[in-house]
Structures are given as C-alpha cells and as structure tokens.
Amino acid sequence: MISPNLIAIHEQPDLDVSATLSPYELDIYNNISNEGRRKEFLIGRYAIKKNLTDNLPVFEGAYNSITVEYGTLRFPIIKDNLIEVGLSHSKQYVFSIIYTKDNVVGVDIETIRSDIPIEEMLSDNERSMIASLPNRARFAYMFFSCKEALGKALRMGLLADYSIYEIRSVESETMHGHEVYRMQFKRFPFLIGYCFMKNEQEICSLVVPQKVDVKEALRLLIQS
The missing domain is CATH 3.90.470.20 (4'-phosphopantetheinyl transferase domain)
Incomplete structure (x- = not known):
C-alpha cells in the first residue's frame, strides 16, 4: 500500500495547535524558536495525520491522539506500527506519504x-x-x-x-x-x-x- 497526499499550504485553515499535536509533538513545537519552522512542523504533522486518518480506519480519532516521532536520522516515524510515513515541504505544498513496511518509498x-x-x-x-x-x-x-x-x-x-x-x-x-x-x-x-x-x-x-x-x-x- 502506498498512499500519497499533496496539500496546498495556502488552502488550509488556521490549525488548532492543541487539537493537531500530541503532547510529545507539542513539546517539540514549543521548543522551536523560529516561527517559520514552527508553522512547517505543525502543517507537516497535520498532513501526515490527515493522510493516516483518511486512508486507515485504525487511525480514526483526534489528531492529537496520534504521535509522529523522529527516527535516528530525523525522519518521521510511527513507532511500533506497520505503517511508514514520509514528508516533504515546498513553498506551496506539503507532500506526505504513507506506506507499508514491506515497501521502500x-x-x-x-x-x-x-x-x-x-x-x-x-x-x-x-x-x-x-x-x-x-x-x-x-x-x-x-x-x-x-x-x-x-x-x-x-x-x-x-x-x-x-x-x-x-x-x-x-x-x-x-x-x-x-x-x-x-x-x-x-x-x-x-x-x-x-x-x-x-x-x-x-x-x-x-x-x-x-x-x-x-x-x-x-x-x-x-x-x-
């Protein structure tokens, strides 16, 4: 399974930080001093979670109940799950991908x-x-x-x-x-x-x- 999601940044509503981020993510967010990086982190986590909840029933529920962590080399991961996630940003878009662990993407x-x-x-x-x-x-x-x-x-x-x-x-x-x-x-x-x-x-x-x-x-x- 490979499921991509490309969202236009300017088309997204203002995100509620506490409703989007888990406590683990919120701690990271609050320690980012650069405002641009904070926004990038927030919309990136939103993009991944939207992709997960839109395509996998197991992830139904509040976004702040899902935690996207960092792997050793700072890649986003869903710990202890069979799903891998990927993420990329540009000036106009956020590109997320979810896929099963048997794939390389x-x-x-x-x-x-x-x-x-x-x-x-x-x-x-x-x-x-x-x-x-x-x-x-x-x-x-x-x-x-x-x-x-x-x-x-x-x-x-x-x-x-x-x-x-x-x-x-x-x-x-x-x-x-x-x-x-x-x-x-x-x-x-x-x-x-x-x-x-x-x-x-x-x-x-x-x-x-x-x-x-x-x-x-x-x-x-x-x-x-």
Whole structure:
C-alpha cells in the first residue's frame, strides 16, 4: 500500500495547535524558536495525520491522539506500527506519504529558485544528459529532487557521498495527461524515480522499487 497526499499550504485553515499535536509533538513545537519552522512542523504533522486518518480506519480519532516521532536520522516515524510515513515541504505544498513496511518509498517536492545554482551539484554525466534539453535549470532541479527522494527512500537523506545518488538515465512518458519523467539510478538499479512538474515552479518526485505499480499514486498527485 502506498498512499500519497499533496496539500496546498495556502488552502488550509488556521490549525488548532492543541487539537493537531500530541503532547510529545507539542513539546517539540514549543521548543522551536523560529516561527517559520514552527508553522512547517505543525502543517507537516497535520498532513501526515490527515493522510493516516483518511486512508486507515485504525487511525480514526483526534489528531492529537496520534504521535509522529523522529527516527535516528530525523525522519518521521510511527513507532511500533506497520505503517511508514514520509514528508516533504515546498513553498506551496506539503507532500506526505504513507506506506507499508514491506515497501521502500521516498518523496520530495521542491520549489525552483533562480538564486541557487543546482546544476553545479550534478555529476558530469548528469550535466551531459541535460545539456541539449530546453530549460536546463528545470531539469537540474528535477534531478536534485529525485535524489532527495532517493535519500529519503534509503532513510539517510543526502548524508552519504553525493556520488552514490547519481542518475543513470531519464526518459519521459505521458501519464494521466501529464508528462512524467522516469529516472534510473546508477548504483540502485532496483529503485526507480518518477518526477513531474506540479506547476511552473513546483517539482514533485517519488522513488519506489522497480516492480511497484504507482500509477494510482501518480494519478492522485497529478490530479490533486
């Protein structure tokens, strides 16, 4: 089971902190000094819990009765449960994912920024792949986003030598009336990344095992 949820931040009502966060989460929230980080933490927990309660009857009930903790490397987890969760933020969206522990899944959403030279972070081979493509900056961000999703699927983020995340090939296909890019990894051939433009500035990426059918998950993301 893989269930994605993409919510637009500006469309969400003001959240009641005490109704959304468990006591454990509330303690973390109250110790975050930066207001932007506090809002990001709150809406991220809300997105995960909405996904859980919308799709799994076992999680029915008040949001503040569900606790999303941090794993060793600061990834969100539901302790002592058969469900894994993932989370990513951009300027416009919060992207959450829930999936069973028998899967390997990573997600990312990025806002394209002209002030960050993402292309400099690509390998020589990756830069060669996008050299002749229109809008190289957009494809550079797609590669970066897909690598972020790979790092989350591997539960280590981008903490390892950056070369291990290298993308070997990219090809496009039309899915649900939208152009989706399939990316294969040089060192992880058993995983595959799917990347698409949610809008002109937002890139959405999903990494799963090669054999997993994600057509429905992509449909939900594209049409949400």
